[in-house]
Amino acid sequence: MADLAEVVFQGLGEASMCWSETPKGVFDSERAVRIGNEIMQAVREELNKDDTGLPVKNPLPAKPPMPNPTEEDLNDPTFEAIWNVIKTWDVNVPEHYFGYCGANGSHVKLILDAIKAS
Numbered sequence: 001m002a003d004l005a006e007v008v009f010q011g012l013g014e015a016s017m018c019w020s021e022t023p024k025g026v027f028d029s030e031r032a033v034r035i036g037n038e039i040m041q042a043v044r045e046e047l048n049k050d051d052t053g054l055p056v057k058n059p060l061p062a063k064p065p066m067p068n069p070t071e072e073d074l075n076d077p078t079f080e081a082i083w084n085v086i087k088t089w090d091v092n093v094p095e096h097y098f099g100y101c102g103a104n105g106s107h108v109k110l111i112l113d114a115i116k117a118s
Contacts, residue, residue, distance in 0.1 A: 063097070066106035066109070069109045079108055079109075083108050
């Protein structure tokens, strides 16, 4: 998704210059980065949904593989409650992969399994 991020951020830069007269003043690069990150989060969320809008399995090559939610998990109100809280988060699970990605059903499954184990 790094190539997509590059396209989004370059597009933001180009769009910032679409004026009949070049704007004057100080360019707020932190604000531009925030906007780009919000766009990328929306893209990640859309890619991590199936037709029902529920989270799908982890798209990253996780080692060891992350657990995927079962049909029973997807119908569990606790699963749904966790998903509604973390669905906009970027998360990192160093036991399974390196780096951050948009939260998905595998992340919810890890949390749900930890709750059930306690």
